[in-house]
Amino acid sequence: MIKELTKGIFRENPVLMLLLGLCPTLGxxxxxxxxxxxxxGVIFVLVCSNxxxxxxxxxxxxxxxxxxxxxxIATFVTIVELMLRAFSPVLYSGxxxxxxxxxxxxxVLGRAEAFAGKNRLLPSVLDGLGMGIGFTLSxxxxxxxREILGAGTLTLWESGSTVYRFVIPGLSEAPVSVLAxxxxxxxxxxxxxxxxxxxxxxxxxxxxxxxxxASV
Amino acid sequence: MMxxxxxxxxxxxxxxxxxxxxxxxxxxxxxxRNRESAxxxxxxxxxxxxxxxxxxxxxxxxxxxxxxxxxxxxIVFILVIAxxxxxxELVIRKFSPALYKALGIYLPLxxxxxxxxxxxxxxxxxxxxxxxxxxxxxxxxxxxxxxxxIMSFLREKLxxxxxxxxxxxxxxxxxxxxxxxxxxxxxxxxxIANLFPAE
Numbered sequence: 001m002i003k004e005l006t007k008g009i010f011r012e013n014p015v016l017m018l019l020l021g022l023c024p025t026l027g028x029x030x031x032x033x034x035x036x037x038x039x040x041g042v043i044f045v046l047v048c049s050n051x052x053x054x055x056x057x058x059x060x061x062x063x064x065x066x067x068x069x070x071x072x073i074a075t076f077v078t079i080v081e082l083m084l085r086a087f088s089p090v091l092y093s094g095x096x097x098x099x100x101x102x103x104x105x106x107x108v109l110g111r112a113e114a115f116a117g118k119n120r121l122l123p124s125v126l127d128g129l130g131m132g133i134g135f136t137l138s139x140x141x142x143x144x145x146r147e148i149l150g151a152g153t154l155t156l157w158e159s160g161s162t163v164y165r166f167v168i169p170g171l172s173e174a175p176v177s178v179l180a181x182x183x184x185x186x187x188x189x190x191x192x193x194x195x196x197x198x199x200x201x202x203x204x205x206x207x208x209x210x211x212x213x214a215s216v
Numbered sequence: 217m218m219x220x221x222x223x224x225x226x227x228x229x230x231x232x233x234x235x236x237x238x239x240x241x242x243x244x245x246x247x248x249r250n251r252e253s254a255x256x257x258x259x260x261x262x263x264x265x266x267x268x269x270x271x272x273x274x275x276x277x278x279x280x281x282x283x284x285x286x287x288x289x290x291i292v293f294i295l296v297i298a299x300x301x302x303x304x305e306l307v308i309r310k311f312s313p314a315l316y317k318a319l320g321i322y323l324p325l326x327x328x329x330x331x332x333x334x335x336x337x338x339x340x341x342x343x344x345x346x347x348x349x350x351x352x353x354x355x356x357x358x359x360x361x362x363x364x365x366i367m368s369f370l371r372e373k374l375x376x377x378x379x380x381x382x383x384x385x386x387x388x389x390x391x392x393x394x395x396x397x398x399x400x401x402x403x404x405x406x407x408i409a410n411l412f413p414a415e
Contacts, residue, residue, distance in 0.1 A: 019245070019386060023330050026238040067298055074291040082287060097237075100290040100337055104330045106242060182236045183397035190383075190390030198382035 004123045008130030014107045015138040016196050021107040024098045025139055026185040033155040035143035037091040038098065039136025041084070043129065045076045045102055050116040050128035057117050069112040070103065077102045090158050107135060145188050150179030220351045221412050223344075227355035229403040233331045234363045235396060240331035244360075245389055248367040253322070258361025260322040262354060264304060265335050268297055269353030272336040273346050293336045298327050331360060367393065 014020045024042075028034045052072050053060075060068040081099045084092040092099070102108065111131055116124040147154055152172030157164040178184045233239045240261070247253040272293050280286050305323045309316045326332060335356045339349040370392050379388050 020242075022241045022245075023238045026241065067295065070294055070298060071291060074294050078287060078290050081290065097334060097337055097341070101239070101330045101333060103290055103294050104328050104333050106328060109328065178398070181397075181401065182238065183394045183401065185238065186390050186394030186397055190387045190394060193390065194380075194382045194387035197384075197387065201381060 001123065001126065004126040005130040008127065008132070008134040009137065010134070012131075013134040013138055014110075014131055015135055016193060019193070020110055021105045021135060022189070024101060024105060025135075025142060026182075026189060027098045028095055029139060029143040029146050029185055029188075030150070030180055031094065031155050032140065032143045032147050033158050034091065034094045035139040036136070036156075037084075037088070038095055039132070039139050041080045041095075041099065042102060042105065042108070042135055043132030044080055045073060046108055046111060046128035046132040046135075047125055048076045048128075049073045049108060050111060050124040051121060053112050053116040054119055054121050054124035065117065066109075066113070069109060069117070073108050073112065074103045088159055090160070094158075107131060142185075142188055142192060145192070146179050146184060149176045150181075150184055151175050151177075218412055220348065222408055223348055223351050224355040225408050225412070226405060227352055228359040228362065229400065230405050230408060232359045232363060232400060233334065233356050234360060235393070235400050237331075237334065239334045240329050240360055243325060243329055244364060244367065244393070245386060247322075248364055248389070249371055251365070251368045251372070254364040254368040255361070256318055257322045257325075258357070258364045260319040260326060261329065261331065261360050262357030263319070264297075264301060264323070264326050265332055265353040265357040265360075266350060267304070267353075268300060268332055269335050269339050269349040269356075270346060271300065272296060273339060273344070273349040276340050289337070289340060290333075294333060297332055297336070301327050331356060363396070366396065370396070 008014065010017075012018060015022065015025050021042075024038060028038045049069070049072050053069060056068075056072075077100060080102070081092075084095070084099065111128060115127045119127070144154070148168060148171065152168045152170075152175040154166040154168070155163070156166070176184075179188060227233070231237060234241065234244050243257055243261075247257045275292060275296060276286070276289060280289060280292065301323055305316075308319065308323075335353050339352050342352075344352060367389075371389060374388060374392065383391070
């Protein structure tokens with residue numbers, strides 16, 4: 001059971017391993033706080049939609065299941081949108097159009113189709129939670145790199161007058177500002193995925209297996 | 217009239233959906249490997265985005281706004297897009313088998329293209345009129361097609377180059393797209409405003 005939770009974090013990480021949900025990843029990764037907010041929103045939508053879909057899987061006719069899933073997902077996205085507008089206007093304007101676009105995030109519909117539509121309630125909730133956490137972690141990683149190098153700051157919390165923001169001396173006066181632009185987002189994602197590929201290839205290189213075989 | 221020209225250039229060059237808003241990245245990375253599919257996908261997107269932006273304008277200003285239920289726009293728009301894509305597929309298959317052959321397999325993929333839902337929401341947020349929405353949708357699609365075609369040329373060249381092993385495939389496509397986005401930063405909204413001054 002616990003495997004359903006952990007698979008989304010590393011081995012089947014939706015963003016960095018399966019390359020799903022890239023549009024919001026790039027769009028909101030300019031500021032660390034925006035990445036956390038987006039991540040929490042997606043976790044909420046994923047867990048709730050997975051739960052409802054796994055409960056309703058017998059009621060929804062097979063032919064119209066995709067539109068059915070989309071309506072369920074869009075309902076929870078609207079809830080997130082209204083909650084953010086009410087409780088965190090800063091985050092609401094920071095995420096902007098990417099909040100409604102959670103509806104077409106391939107991760108959410110992908111988990112509904114691949115997992116929640118076929119499994120029972122508890123595994124579906126855990127699957128949604130794990131995938132959501134995996135999404136949030138990779139988003140935070142990319143936003144961490146982009147905000148520190150691109151602006152020389154790290155924003156942890158922003159609401160009204162309370163702002164928790166670290167300013168890195170030296171970097172904040174002369175940041176690598178190209179990383180704060182849309183082009184920088186594409187560069188950072190390209191390099192992070194290449195780094196993960198390098199680790200994957202290093203771990204599966206043929207020499208290692210041969211040595212392992214010899215020691216056994 | 218000037219207004220429409222400014223919207224056109226702003227969506228094609230300055231606020232290009234792929235390069236500055238990151239919408240439609242999944243199909244962009246997916247189909248840009250092959251020129252033919254890039255062109256097919258691009259035209260299908262132009263087609264659907266133009267119709268969507270007009271239809272959602274009518275629904276928003278004709279139904280949602282008078283009833284005061286604007287907050288339902290996300291749910292309504294995505295349903296409109298999903299059914300529209302199905303309808304377009306049926307109509308094309310019936311009346312133009314040649315066009316269906318060219319665009320058919322790309323149409324179902326468009327429902328989950330965020331650029332389509334994106335243009336509908338942007339047009340409503342920016343308070344565009346019906347004609348402006350149509351131009352915005354069409355030019356957003358044209359910008360998408362243009363970048364897709366450029367990218368397919370770049371990837372063709374790249375496939376002949378020696379790329380470091382970990383960068384092969386998707387990572388190098390991202391870095392290339394980043395370089396292209398950097399070049400497109402030369403187009404700024406102030407440049408458009410200078411070229412086409414408002415009367």
